[in-house]
Amino acid sequence: MTIIKVADEAGIINKLTSYVEKISNDAILNRGKFFIGLSGGSVVKYLCEGLPKVDTDWSKWVLAFCDERVVPEDSEDSTFGTYEKQLIPKTNLSRNQFLIIKQGVSAEEAARDYTEQLKNAFKSDDFKFDLLLLGMGPDGHTCSLFPNHPLLKEATLHVASITDSPKPPPERITLTYPVINNARNCIFAISGAGKADMVRRILKDNEDLPAARVQPQGSLYWILDEAAAANL
Numbered sequence: 001m002t003i004i005k006v007a008d009e010a011g012i013i014n015k016l017t018s019y020v021e022k023i024s025n026d027a028i029l030n031r032g033k034f035f036i037g038l039s040g041g042s043v044v045k046y047l048c049e050g051l052p053k054v055d056t057d058w059s060k061w062v063l064a065f066c067d068e069r070v071v072p073e074d075s076e077d078s079t080f081g082t083y084e085k086q087l088i089p090k091t092n093l094s095r096n097q098f099l100i101i102k103q104g105v106s107a108e109e110a111a112r113d114y115t116e117q118l119k120n121a122f123k124s125d126d127f128k129f130d131l132l133l134l135g136m137g138p139d140g141h142t143c144s145l146f147p148n149h150p151l152l153k154e155a156t157l158h159v160a161s162i163t164d165s166p167k168p169p170p171e172r173i174t175l176t177y178p179v180i181n182n183a184r185n186c187i188f189a190i191s192g193a194g195k196a197d198m199v200r201r202i203l204k205d206n207e208d209l210p211a212a213r214v215q216p217q218g219s220l221y222w223i224l225d226e227a228a229a230a231n232l
């Protein structure tokens with residue numbers, strides 16, 4: 001695991017951008033495609049500001065979601081909806097490069113359908129992302145994997161549904177640990193004093209919280225600003 005401390009959000013965006021550029025170009029050079037998993041929450045802002053600066057072959061990108069809210073695409077809670085408005089217009093990406101959750105179905109059906117979409121994209125049952133970009137809530141959740149939730153033990157499904165998310169909206173789908181920890185690279189990007197206590201509990205005290213269970217076969221990076229790293 002590599003912990004990178006930067007001064008502020010601008011520093012997070014710069015670091016994130018350079019990692020994404022390097023990892024995407026390596027993936028495209030070696031395997032012809034770049035599979036990336038995006039998160040919602042504060043990471044959206046970093047990516048919408050940083051990704052347009054990446055020098056890459058956008059046509060080779062396949063973009064999925066580490067988790068997504070089961071809401072209409074035009075809802076302000078839709079993670080895809082936000083990237084559609086704030087990222088696509090600033091890059092050469094097109095909508096059909098994103099794996100978007102099926103609309104108008106239950107969370108369970110959306111998770112099943114998303115699993116099929118991933119199978120088609122990877123042309124395999126082995127969902128090996130080149131990069132997952134992750135956030136962490138102040139309670140230590142990542143993706144839609146919340147503390148003490150039964151989904152933390154999910155070992156069979158690649159994509160699971162949740163209908164009792166403690167953070168609204170309650171209905172979501174999420175990648176599970178078998179997929180997350182199969183990734184070539186995982187990067188957390190965390191800022192602000194509100195996360196400092198949880199950052200300490202995970203990175204210093206080694207508490208068993210959802211974000212701490214992200215231990216990929218590949219590389220793991222935590223990019224922290226000064227406020228988030230204050231208690232390390």
Ligand SMILES: O=C1O[C@H](COP(=O)(O)O)[C@@H](O)[C@H](O)[C@H]1O
Nearest residue numbers: 039040041042043135136137143
């Ligand atoms: O609900 C969610 O929360 C987490 C963390 O969000 P943040 O705003 O505290 O960074 C996010 O990573 C996840 O994708 C999202 O659905």
